[in-house]
Amino acid sequence: MFYVSCCSYLAPEYFMYGKMNNKIDVYAYGVVLLELLSGRKPVNSESPKAQDSLVMWAKPILDDKEYSQLLDSSLQDDNNSDQMEKMALAATLCIRHNPQTRPTMGMVLELLKGDVEMLKWAKLQVSNPLEDSMLLKDEKLRRSNLQSHLNLAFLDMEDDSLSMGSMEQGISVEEYLKGRTSRSSSFN
Template identity: 40%
Template sequence: MVFFSMFCCAKGSNGKGKEKPTWRTFSLKELHSATNNFNYDNKLGEGGFGSVYWGQLWDGSQIAVKRLKVWSDKAEMQFGVEVEILARVRHKNLLSLRGYCAEGQERLIVYDYMPNLSLLSHLHGQHSAECLLDWDRRMNIAIGSAEGIVYLHNQATPHVIHRDIKASNVLLDSDFQARVADFGFAKFIPDGATHVTTRVKGTLGYLAPEYAMLGKASEGCDVYSFGILLLELVSGKRPVEKISSTAKRTVVQWALPLTCDGKFNEIADPRLNGKFVEEELKRVVLVALVCAQTRPEKRPTIMEVVELLKGNLKEKLIAIENDEMFRTLYAPVTQSQSGDHDNSSHISEENEIEEVQQHK
């Protein structure tokens, strides 16, 4: 599959042809040196795809290196897709490509290093007890990550569907600015197309129902996933939680009854200690739930989501608040209803990066 890497190299400007690429090809020797031979102490995280390592180049700049676990046609394809998309896009809320390495059976992607790791690490992982995400930071993360997706859906050429929006794929720089990452499952969508039919990939809990059941990937699927992410961000709850030995409940099923009763304060992450803007909290919850509804035609566009989160489109927000969905309560999901027994080998379970430790 060497031709695929060559294809990526040939196509990879930043989508405008005339501009000079902002990434380069790294040698394996250079990345071995930067990561101290992929030393365990340099490991930032590990997932189903492989491992991510912290590294430092000769000029002192810090990098993160994703090293694919096993060479295979599947891994080669994921590698090629991610490199090509990252080489094409450039936005302040998307993770930047520094370069890549394809030598022998080694496939490595080099990114800017994000000192504050992922949103996942702050909500459920190693930083969760430190309470570093105050309300202002959460709002900035919500708006910033949405703006990154707006770029993918509306400004990238061709347009891009991410297909794996989740907490572990929102990274945070030194100022806690959001960078949407991991484009291994992403798809280009042709001009004029409403969706692409594809094998289902992603993470249970974030998958839009029409995508999980029919393989119809669209911009609306990213909006659904982002709605789940918003609820997770403001509540600190995981997308799916166990409520008994036989039943699970989604974050939507937990938040919707509280919203119907106007109990928005009970949705807020307890770690905020009540320090949030009530009007903004209500707005985020309403937007999140309308994004995560089952009927894709009723979801807003991600561009509308950005404006709603910023407090604009006031008439649309009023219409959302009066939507019939907020007068309907959902029953808890049982294990047999939740898709926990899903037979599709293409849907990855929560194969999120498990951060090991933060260095430097």
Template identity: 35%
Template sequence: MGSSLSCCGSEKVDEGLTPNIGNNSWRIFTYKELHAATNGFCEDNKLGEGGFGSVYWGKTTDGLQIAVKKLKAMNSKAEMEFAVEVEVLGRVRHKNLLGLRGYCVGTDQRLIVYDYMPNLSLLSHLHGQFTREVRLDWKKRMHIAIGSAEGLLYLHHEVTPHIIHRDIKASNVLLDSNFEPLVADFGFAKLIPEGVSHMTTRVKGTLGYLAPEYAMWGKVSESCDVYSFGILLLEIMTGRKPIEKLPGGVKRTITEWAEPLIIKRRFKDLVDPKLRGNFDEKQLEQAINVASHCVHSEPDKRPNMKEVVNLLKGYEPNGKLMDLRIESIKYGEDLLALDQGSEDEGGRDDESDAYGVFGAMEVEKMRDPNVRRGDRGMATYG
């Protein structure tokens, strides 16, 4: 790929923005194609919105359902996140990672194209529009947990250079028609050179999921993703948010809530009440075991993602991680103040982004721009 590649009509791609990606399963879209597929990026097709811009559902002329992320600002920060995400998406190929379908670059436009995920995000099921329907039974939850862990294992141990995601959270786990999880949103990802154990960088991500050493000092390593996964695993089991507001405005982390129950081995009291007691006790204890050690305050005492996957699958039922105890982290008041969502400070979890880029809108509003008025072009739900 060189600077002569053209997309968005006749506009030329800047040489410095051409991603160095290593497979050809994606393609360059024209702006005209994406404009037509999304019915002019109309509000009825909008799936979500955040500090980065908006994501729209669309359907190409050959019938492919897509999601198009349209960046709203072309400042240096947005350019960097766009370049990083396209670069990483083009490198990874795993059943539990959302791949790149294509992209479009023009003078004033940056768009990334993904496959559309019919069951939206994990967050939309745990805390959003599908909460009352309880589509996620215990078996699906454990499948989602293991699949997400396998996606992270690939990033940390199998792809070269290794990749740290830096923003593992429920809204970044998307679900296909079979509830297969796909980890998404690589705009904050870091590629780690061989032999480098950690890096110091500006803090990005979402409070509640952030490892303490990263939130406080900007020290990022693969164990930061492990910590975030531990929070996500607790969220999947309990149905609680990583940070919840108590009466009087006090904020409490999920680890602060779970710690006394885990110490007293009151495991059943941890399970999401919406499951009505339908869960596997052995899997529950093993998952609590994994989550407890993923969120350890000391990074070198956390398991790696290979160990996490093996433990969740039950390959090491009598493994080393059996001291069930959480050393809960209490964020400082200055950090908790950022929980309101601040694009400048790296938190993208504001109200407009609350359900992730797949799931902020009522799905029934979507119309297929490629069919006649009156026909329905909605996605099929599993």
């Protein structure tokens, strides 16, 4: 399960292009923020496929700005709606599909600290649907593409023993994914 959970923090562009950059860390931090808000794991291992992604679940809620629907039931009674909103705004910006439209970690820090100008900027960014329409006009296609990349990453990851076996053998993520993709003629 370690491998599957670890992959949940990787940005879509890592699966598409295999390139690392600091915007991948920003994406991972967005997933961590979603975990803190929702109390959910990055991958729902209780689903039939064990592939239900926290990001895929949260994205429609964030897009609709229904932040209270994200909250873990143990947080529902707390009167920290301002902090919850800042975390949700930060998560929304961090998990953007297009890495160029994600904030820097410094910007995320300022937002979480409550910087008034950064909060205004974040609200403007979240209310501007340009980011999604720039990448792909059809929202369903965009989510479908993200899900297909997650499915590729989780290929044959149906039980914990397989994922632990890869880790025990010392196989890196890159080597494992190379082995997975080389079996498919669509990647040759």
